[in-house]
Amino acid sequence: EAGVVQSPRYKIIEKKQPVAFWCNPISGHNTLYWYLQNLGQGPELLIRYENEEAVDDSQLPKDRFSAERLKGVDSTLKIQPAELGDSAVYLCASSPGISRGGRNEQFFGPGTRLTVL
Amino acid sequence: GQNIDQPTEMTATEGAIVQINCTYQTSGFNGLFWYQQHAGEAPTFLSYNVLDGLEEKGRFSSFLSRSKGYSYLLLKELQMKDSASYLCAVRDLNSWGKLQFGAGTQVVVTP
Numbered sequence: 001e002a003g004v005v006q007s008p009r010y011k012i013i014e015k016k017q018p019v020a021f022w023c024n025p026i027s028g029h030n031t032l033y034w035y036l037q038n039l040g041q042g043p044e045l046l047i048r049y050e051n052e053e054a055v056d057d058s059q060l061p062k063d064r065f066s067a068e069r070l071k072g073v074d075s076t077l078k079i080q081p082a083e084l085g086d087s088a089v090y091l092c093a094s095s096p097g098i099s100r101g102g103r104n105e106q107f108f109g110p111g112t113r114l115t116v117l
Numbered sequence: 118g119q120n121i122d123q124p125t126e127m128t129a130t131e132g133a134i135v136q137i138n139c140t141y142q143t144s145g146f147n148g149l150f151w152y153q154q155h156a157g158e159a160p161t162f163l164s165y166n167v168l169d170g171l172e173e174k175g176r177f178s179s180f181l182s183r184s185k186g187y188s189y190l191l192l193k194e195l196q197m198k199d200s201a202s203y204l205c206a207v208r209d210l211n212s213w214g215k216l217q218f219g220a221g222t223q224v225v226v227t228p
């Protein structure tokens with residue numbers, strides 16, 4: 001079974017430029033998450049989708065960040081314009097979903113390491 | 118919300134045992150997860166506790182005490198490949214599926 005796929009793996013941009021990250025979750029997983037991880041810290045949730053609905057975006061900086069999951073499968077996270085402080089690893093994760101019960105563990109992709117110069 | 122505390126770093130010798138403690142405060146506990154993360158890689162699931170007690174899975178065990186807001190991850194027979202960051206994460210009943218992660222404990226295994 002294929003895991004969570006993310007692209008690109010690395011991205012270097014200059015500040016004020018736009019950038020986009022793509023995520024394809026595990027097949028059949030209803031819930032998709034975008035996290036930000038700074039060096040030496042744990043992942044911090046940016047947004048969570050249940051199918052195509054964003055059910056928790058309270059920590060997404062909406063002035064410059066946006067996300068979409070139009071068909072309830074893959075998702076894109078965008079930053080426009082990027083700032084120096086956005087340099088971090090952006091992780092995507094997926095889980096079966098609330099309705100499936102159980103531990104509903106999250107499976108993480110390899111992440112995109114963003115460097116803003 | 119949750120406050121999750123775990124030590125920043127621990128060092129142990131190959132073949133030894135290391136115990137990583139995690140304390141948390143939450144308004145609605147609904148499960149505690151441990152993840153392993155090697156440098157530059159994705160976190161991978163290790164264990165899940167929702168009831169008090171010990172869960173054992175091979176060389177790794179995880180313990181939970183809900184009344185004390187406390188968990189530990191026990192790594193036995195340490196191997197060099199166990200050098201990684203270990204993340205404690207708590208799920209909040211009031212936000213099903215949302216995990217709050219600790220900062221992680223960097224375990225360094227020495228020969």
